[in-house]
Amino acid sequence: MADFRLNINGKVLPVRADGQESLLSVLRNRLEMTGTKYGCGEGECGACTVLLEGKPRRSCRVSIGSVAHSRITTIEGLEHDGKLNPVQQAFLEEEALQCGYCTSGMIVSATALLREHPQPSEKQIVEFMNGNICRCGTYPRIIVAIQRASKSTAEGSRA
Amino acid sequence: MKELTELEAPGLREQLHWFELDRRDFLKLCGGGLLVCLASRPALAQRRREGHELPKEISAWLSIDANGKVTVFTGKIETGQNVRTSLAQQVAEELRVPFNSITMVMGDTDLTPWDAGTFGSRTTPTMGPELRNMAASARDLLAQEAARTWNADAKALTVADGRVTNPKTGKSLTFGEITRGQKLTGAVESEPALTPATEWKIAGTSVPKADGRDFVTGKHKYPSDIVRPEMQFGKVLRPSGFHATLVSVDTSAAEKMPGVKVVRDGDFIGVTAPDLLTAERALAKIQAKWNVPPQISNAELFQYIRSHPEQDGDTQRNQSAPAQSSNVNADVKLDQHYTVQYIAHAPLEPRAAVAEWQDGKLNVWTGTQRPFAVRDQLATAFRIPSSKVRVRMPDMGGAYGGKHTGECAVEAARLAKGAGKPVRLVWTREEEFTWAYFRPAGWIEIRSGVNRDGKLAFWEFHNYNSGGAGIETPYDVPNPITQFHPTEEPLRQGSYRALAATANHFARESHMDELAHALNMDPLEFRLKNLSDDRMRAVFQAAADRFGWGREKSTPQRAFGIAGGTDKGGRVATCVELSVDPSDHRIHLLRVVQAWESGAVVNPNGLRNQMMGAVTMAIGGALFEAIQFKDGRILNPHFSQYRVPRFSDSPKIEIVLVDRKDLPSAGAGEIGVVGLAPAIGNAFFAATGTRLRDMPMTAGG
Ligand code: FES
Ligand code: FES
Numbered sequence: 001m002a003d004f005r006l007n008i009n010g011k012v013l014p015v016r017a018d019g020q021e022s023l024l025s026v027l028r029n030r031l032e033m034t035g036t037k038y039g040c041g042e043g044e045c046g047a048c049t050v051l052l053e054g055k056p057r058r059s060c061r062v063s064i065g066s067v068a069h070s071r072i073t074t075i076e077g078l079e080h081d082g083k084l085n086p087v088q089q090a091f092l093e094e095e096a097l098q099c100g101y102c103t104s105g106m107i108v109s110a111t112a113l114l115r116e117h118p119q120p121s122e123k124q125i126v127e128f129m130n131g132n133i134c135r136c137g138t139y140p141r142i143i144v145a146i147q148r149a150s151k152s153t154a155e156g157s158r159a
Numbered sequence: 160m161k162e163l164t165e166l167e168a169p170g171l172r173e174q175l176h177w178f179e180l181d182r183r184d185f186l187k188l189c190g191g192g193l194l195v196c197l198a199s200r201p202a203l204a205q206r207r208r209e210g211h212e213l214p215k216e217i218s219a220w221l222s223i224d225a226n227g228k229v230t231v232f233t234g235k236i237e238t239g240q241n242v243r244t245s246l247a248q249q250v251a252e253e254l255r256v257p258f259n260s261i262t263m264v265m266g267d268t269d270l271t272p273w274d275a276g277t278f279g280s281r282t283t284p285t286m287g288p289e290l291r292n293m294a295a296s297a298r299d300l301l302a303q304e305a306a307r308t309w310n311a312d313a314k315a316l317t318v319a320d321g322r323v324t325n326p327k328t329g330k331s332l333t334f335g336e337i338t339r340g341q342k343l344t345g346a347v348e349s350e351p352a353l354t355p356a357t358e359w360k361i362a363g364t365s366v367p368k369a370d371g372r373d374f375v376t377g378k379h380k381y382p383s384d385i386v387r388p389e390m391q392f393g394k395v396l397r398p399s400g401f402h403a404t405l406v407s408v409d410t411s412a413a414e415k416m417p418g419v420k421v422v423r424d425g426d427f428i429g430v431t432a433p434d435l436l437t438a439e440r441a442l443a444k445i446q447a448k449w450n451v452p453p454q455i456s457n458a459e460l461f462q463y464i465r466s467h468p469e470q471d472g473d474t475q476r477n478q479s480a481p482a483q484s485s486n487v488n489a490d491v492k493l494d495q496h497y498t499v500q501y502i503a504h505a506p507l508e509p510r511a512a513v514a515e516w517q518d519g520k521l522n523v524w525t526g527t528q529r530p531f532a533v534r535d536q537l538a539t540a541f542r543i544p545s546s547k548v549r550v551r552m553p554d555m556g557g558a559y560g561g562k563h564t565g566e567c568a569v570e571a572a573r574l575a576k577g578a579g580k581p582v583r584l585v586w587t588r589e590e591e592f593t594w595a596y597f598r599p600a601g602w603i604e605i606r607s608g609v610n611r612d613g614k615l616a617f618w619e620f621h622n623y624n625s626g627g628a629g630i631e632t633p634y635d636v637p638n639p640i641t642q643f644h645p646t647e648e649p650l651r652q653g654s655y656r657a658l659a660a661t662a663n664h665f666a667r668e669s670h671m672d673e674l675a676h677a678l679n680m681d682p683l684e685f686r687l688k689n690l691s692d693d694r695m696r697a698v699f700q701a702a703a704d705r706f707g708w709g710r711e712k713s714t715p716q717r718a719f720g721i722a723g724g725t726d727k728g729g730r731v732a733t734c735v736e737l738s739v740d741p742s743d744h745r746i747h748l749l750r751v752v753q754a755w756e757s758g759a760v761v762n763p764n765g766l767r768n769q770m771m772g773a774v775t776m777a778i779g780g781a782l783f784e785a786i787q788f789k790d791g792r793i794l795n796p797h798f799s800q801y802r803v804p805r806f807s808d809s810p811k812i813e814i815v816l817v818d819r820k821d822l823p824s825a826g827a828g829e830i831g832v833v834g835l836a837p838a839i840g841n842a843f844f845a846a847t848g849t850r851l852r853d854m855p856m857t858a859g860g
């Protein structure tokens with residue numbers, strides 16, 4: 001066990017844990033930040049996606065010891081002053097979810113995608129998002145939601 | 160046939176484990192009857208126990224507080240099929256209150272009326288009318304109360320927007336003012352007048368998903384997110400194969416770890432620890448030897464199914480299917496067989512439970528489609544009355560028929576009992592792929608005859624093991640023979656979205672296509688020639704029109720297929736367009752049009768979502784999903800080995816909803832999956848002249 005100070009969603013949070021413990025486990029089981037989900041623990045489903053320095057990473061495959069100095073963003077950190085980020089807003093408006101269990105990972109991944117490609121083609125969306133599984137099968141709606149978020153971000157920045 | 164269809168819905172023949180202690184006591188309880196209890200499908204016993212009278216008092220189903228907030232109680236559960244929203248819409252409609260004044264309490268065994276479970280697309284056709292009745296009666300009751308206060312005639316009053324108004328005097332009272340938070344004392348004896356779908360204002364519209372914001376912000380608490388004070392993390396030691404017996408075990412190294420508690424009960428061995436990593440490490444330290452009996456593998460699967468009729472099956476379900484209809488005359492005769500493999504539900508949230516013992520009462524939060532059945536399962540396992548168990552079901556992350564049982568809850572409760580603290584147990588993906596149950600594999604034989612005029616002359620259909628759902632042909636044919644033959648089950652198997660309707664439709668609709676081609680007839684025309692069910696005809700027509708069926712001839716670059724069917728009150732027709740890679744015969748699904756009718760639509764946007772999801776999920780079973788097993792082990796228990804549909808597999812999907820406001824609403828969570836596979840197989844044939852009769856049709860894998 002060691003003491004860590006993690007930089008999560010702009011706050012510094014002290015955690016006592018084994019450096020080998022996964023970031024996913026620390027978020028969910030020690031910090032009670034349960035918005036990030038366990039789907040496989042093997043890097044295969046994307047449910048656990050968080051941003052490390054703005055890049056999407058599978059938190060189940062990241063040990064806490066390796067991110068002690070990184071900027072970590074989780075689904076809980078995307079909303080600002082009660083305002084959803086454009087991707088969250090678009091998911092809600094398109095109702096791009098059913099059970100919603102994949103939704104956190106999808107939204108975090110899509111947020112990273114739009115930072116990298118503000119106006120992604122459908123092919124870019126599919127390639128970027130292909131590691132995220134939605135077992136309820138809402139893929140077509142998620143694609144539309146990402147396109148909608150892309151549009152609203154573009155309009156927002158023009159205004 | 161009917162009975163078998165229902166039987167397979169909730170039942171599993173086999174418990175994952177019985178605690179040693181309980182087994183002894185259970186024997187005492189039912190004497191020599193135990194073996195019989197275990198061997199027969201539990202659903203039988205379940206149904207006989209279902210003497211539950213549903214409460215007639217309105218207050219058991221809904222309450223209205225002094226501010227007019229309405230709370231609705233139902234044993235149904237939400238797992239993405241959107242019934243939290245669609246049921247609330249129906250209550251809002253009949254009660255005449257705004258949608259957002261309603262809170263649904265669902266699947267809590269202490270708070271909601273008993274319910275058999277959420278399966279079989281029963282929520283919309285049964286719970287919908289139940290709650291509508293209660294809401295309409297409550298509305299009448301409120302009007303009567305207001306009438307009493309005003310000395311007016313209740314019939315002359317109007318009820319709208321959460322208040323009762325006397326049009327003559329202009330006086331009005333809100334529901335809250337009438338009830339002042341008191342219980343609604345009234346019972347429903349006769350059926351009140353319900354609002355016809357043609358007049359719906361809230362039901363029938365695309366009300367957004369209830370609590371949608373909580374899902375896009377990560378706030379919603381799923382079963383695996385529940386936290387209790389002093390909660391420990393559990394792990395269960397799994398045998399090295401199915402039906403294994405424990406030879407020896409050494410838990411001493413694990414026991415020495417600080418904070419770790421080893422819990423042992425017969426063959427059940429588990430650990431708890433203050434954090435998950437420690438629990439995982441403790442589990443890894445346990446040395447166990449198991450004896451795994453020889454078991455069959457994929458290679459022998461269909462041979463096994465055909466040669467192992469269920470032991471306690473009746474004489475009708477004989478092992479071989481004699482060609483009973485072969486003496487009927489027909490211009491063209493066909494005799495074919497089709498297979499489907501075992502597949503896994505793989506809900507993205509695996510089985511999860513948090514269990515807490517408090518003053519002799521067991522509290523469990525778990526992901527299940529049948530909270531009351533899990534409550535009873537827990538009561539049986541721990542030999543306590545059901546009243547001492549409370550099961551709560553927070554809206555969970557997917558089920559698809561795969562979460563009927565409570566094994567994870569039982570394990571968590573056993574660990575919590577041993578640890579003396581609340582315990583959270585979340586199955587790993589590998590456990591989920593291995594120790595849950597599977598959609599049954601099946602072997603289907605069809606013998607048929609058709610005359611040159613395109614009319615079916617005979618039809619004989621035998622399904623081995625996969626099940627009886629959707630087994631009856633909707634096509635017109637004299638004296639069809641249809642049999643489901645239960646067999647010994649090679650793997651632990653149970654319910655799955657649409658049950659056997661997927662296998663039965665795959666076989667039937669592929670076979671219909673084969674007959675059409677044998678006659679040189681258009682597959683749609685051939686179907687319509689043999690179809691007098693107007694609702695089926697309408698969905699076929701709707702799908703074909705949107706798709707542009709028959710406008711172009713199929714080529715390997717653009718091939719077209721059609722299929723359809725009916726079950727559980729729904730009608731579906733599916734058209735697909737695909738291309739076939741000339742080098743390796745890989746299938747690229749390009750476009751799917753699916754027409755759907757299930758009576759009056761309660762929430763069009765939610766229904767479209769269900770349909771689109773059903774089509775997407777069906778891609779997996781159609782093209783690549785299959786459980787590989789050998790010697791009591793699952794060989795592909797990871798997403799890297801068991802492929803599920805991803806973004807890149809998803810074609811353009813168009814949903815055509817046929818809204819029949821004149822018909823009662825039927826459930827739509829399941830049957831949307833049945834049309835895709837045969838439509839793909841039929842398009843593949845149109846492209847290549849090769850018929851695919853095995854699911855998954857691995858040519859596309
Ligand atoms: S839980 Fe991390 S990728 Fe699945
Ligand atoms: S909405 Fe259920 S897994 Fe995506």
